[in-house]
Amino acid sequence: MSSRLRGKSVLITGASSGIGEACARHFAQAGSNLLLAARRKERLESLKQDLESRHPDIQISTFGLDVRNRKLVFSTAKEHFNEVDVLVNNAGLVIGLDKLEDITEEAMDTMIDTNVKGLVHVTQSVLPGMRARNKGHVINIGSVAGHQAYGNGSVYCASKAAVASITKALLYETVDTAIRVSEINPGMVETEFSVVRFRGDKDKADSVYNGLQPLDGNDIAETVIFVAGRPEHVNIAEMLVFPTNQA
Ligand code: NDP
Numbered sequence: 001m002s003s004r005l006r007g008k009s010v011l012i013t014g015a016s017s018g019i020g021e022a023c024a025r026h027f028a029q030a031g032s033n034l035l036l037a038a039r040r041k042e043r044l045e046s047l048k049q050d051l052e053s054r055h056p057d058i059q060i061s062t063f064g065l066d067v068r069n070r071k072l073v074f075s076t077a078k079e080h081f082n083e084v085d086v087l088v089n090n091a092g093l094v095i096g097l098d099k100l101e102d103i104t105e106e107a108m109d110t111m112i113d114t115n116v117k118g119l120v121h122v123t124q125s126v127l128p129g130m131r132a133r134n135k136g137h138v139i140n141i142g143s144v145a146g147h148q149a150y151g152n153g154s155v156y157c158a159s160k161a162a163v164a165s166i167t168k169a170l171l172y173e174t175v176d177t178a179i180r181v182s183e184i185n186p187g188m189v190e191t192e193f194s195v196v197r198f199r200g201d202k203d204k205a206d207s208v209y210n211g212l213q214p215l216d217g218n219d220i221a222e223t224v225i226f227v228a229g230r231p232e233h234v235n236i237a238e239m240l241v242f243p244t245n246q247a
Pocket residue numbers: 013014015016017018019020037038039040041043065066067068090091092093094114118141142143144185186187188189190191192193194196
């Protein structure tokens with residue numbers, strides 16, 4: 001399976017930590033060439049060094065890229081993202097979890113601008129190249145939150161519901177092409193995200209797991225590799241990946 005990914009050009013957003021970093025490690029293991037994007041360029045550089053020492057046969061480029069910056073996304077894409085085989089739209093965040101009446105405009109804007117508009121920016125910048133070559137795979141990291149809203153998560157859940165709708169719409173828009181479109185929806189995953197969502201309160205973050213064992217980035221990366229590694233005529237449109245004890 002992994003031989004199908006060897007030599008492929010894989011763009012991963014949000015590759016500086018968590019699920020994105022784990023995806024980078026798994027695609028590198030499969031022999032893919034990597035385009036790694038995130039705001040924390042220094043994190044990407046140390047990941048690149050580590051991966052290059054383990055996998056000297058692959059090519060890795062890093063990009064300090066804020067997916068909210070539409071102009072920067074398009075100019076970077078024009079120069080570097082012309083032949084992307086697999087796009088993993090993973091960059092995303094949650095800013096606190098609050099009752100609807102307490103969500104600040106800044107938090108709302110940041111989540112929508114990153115999780116929704118950022119994902120659209122990157123996809124728009126890469127899709128014309130995929131259409132021109134009539135091949136490619138867009139893999140969006142959504143969330144169970146996009147399919148099952150919860151209290152104090154309204155805007156985050158809405159942003160991930162938007163990802164689900166965008167994915168489904170793109171699936172229809174590319175149905176007459178060889179381009180594949182997939183959405184992978186994780187349940188609880190232990191990453192930097194887990195603490196950030198409670199504004200650095202690790203005890204509160206840990207309490208959410210309430211005895212269940214969360215997934216880690218590798219669990220999702222293995223799923224992404226599986227989806228990306230199917231034969232070209234097979235598209236896994238949607239997957240929900242939960243910890244065993246999360247309902
Ligand atoms: P992390 O916080 O570990 O990773 C988030 C990544 O997104 C970082 O690499 C961060 O990089 C990047 N990012 C955030 N904002 C931007 C931006 N404006 N431009 C570019 N990159 C950005 O969390 P996870 O790995 O858990 O999250 C990855 C994805 O998984 C997200 O889309 C999240 O919504 C989703 N998810 C996570 C779940 C969980 O329980 N952890 C559950 C379901 C879905 P940098 O700060 O360097 O820019």
